[in-house]
Amino acid sequence: MxxxxxxxxxxxxxxxxxxxxxxxxxxxxxxxxxxxxxxxxxxxxxxxLSPHRRQLMYHKFHSEIPTDNQRNWLRANADPGANWKQVASNFDPTLKSIIAYQVRQVMRPSIMSSSDDDLVQHPSGFSQNVFGALHFSSVVTAHYHQHFKRFTQGNWREEIIGRVDLQLKTVLPRLLTKRYNAKFIR
Known part of the structure; x- marks a missing residue:
């Protein structure tokens, strides 16, 4: 049965x-x-879950260390695609800036003057795999939380929360739900 x-x-x-x-x-x-x-x-x-709770999950899942079996399952089942950084940067200029900023953080000074478009293509920064996408989603949620809260005098409005969740759901489809399901892989 x-x-x-x-x-x-x-x-x-x-x-x-x-x-x-x-x-x-x-x-x-x-x-x-x-x-x-x-x-x-x-x-x-x-x-x-609500967009706000989903946003908290993106942040939480980047910081949780999956087991070897969970990592293997995520690699096999939650690949965001080889061009996820390009998709994200084309979707929203803020996402492009976040990707470029991450590359600038790990590269030498000679690359600092490169355009954001060039940096999105650079192999440094966020990894081109599910774990890089999880890191990116965590950084995006932290960015919006920090900056919008400051600009709205602490009024963390629902439309802002919904926008962040919609962006991540659009550029990294199923990433959050696949990561959630991976918690139960033994």
Whole structure:
């Protein structure tokens, strides 16, 4: 007999996913099939959380060290694509500046005068893999938190929080939900 949560996942896929085609929902459905997942784990899945809570997760997941099995699973299942930095820099000028700033932090002074467009292509800075994307998402959330809070006199408005989550969800699709699911890989 299959577990109720697996049947629930199939119902969600058949009844909801056809109307709400969000790939993160597929990751939620996948999570329902994991044997080690409890009710609290299901309710804590990013697809069910507010943009603010999702933003906190991006920051948390960069600082948590995954096990070897989780790292291997992430490499195999959560690759953001070889051009994720280019996609991010084309999506928003602030994201481009963040990528360029990171390269400037690790490079010698001779590269400091390079344009942001050139620096986005540079192999230094954020790694071109899932772990570089997690680092980038953490830096982006910290950047927006620090700067928007200052500019809005401490009024951390919902539209700002929603904007950051939407940006990251667009340029790094499924990164957060895949990282969440990786927590349960043994």
């Amino acid at each position: 299959r577990p109720l949560r697996v049947a629930f996942g199939e119902m969600i896929k058949n009844a909801i996913h056809s109307r709400w085609e969000d790939d993160e929902l597929l990751d939620f459905i996948d999570l329902l099939g994991y044997q080690t997942v409890g009710v609290g784990d299901v309710l804590g899945h990013p697809v069910l």
